[in-house]
Amino acid sequence: MKTNFLLPMIAMIFAIGMSFATDSVLIDPNQDYVRLDDGSFMPLGKEIDCGIGDSTCEVELPNGEIRPVYDASDPNTPKVGDGEVNQL
16 A cells, blocks of 8 residues: 555656756857757857748758758757748
């Protein structure tokens, strides 16, 4: 009977504790990023105007590659916009 109460209580305590252990991502309002093939992020040096919408914001790099735009150097921060490909 005690285990029916104790296990959910321990799980709740661990869940609350882990919520404070996550890293927060700082979004730079003056710069956007693209993710390279090796998983690293390259800063674009400016903020891309993606318009208003729910589509993925993409940019065409000088070498012709089209890549999604991110608000921070984190894969969990994709930028959304009108779906048009922006030129650098």
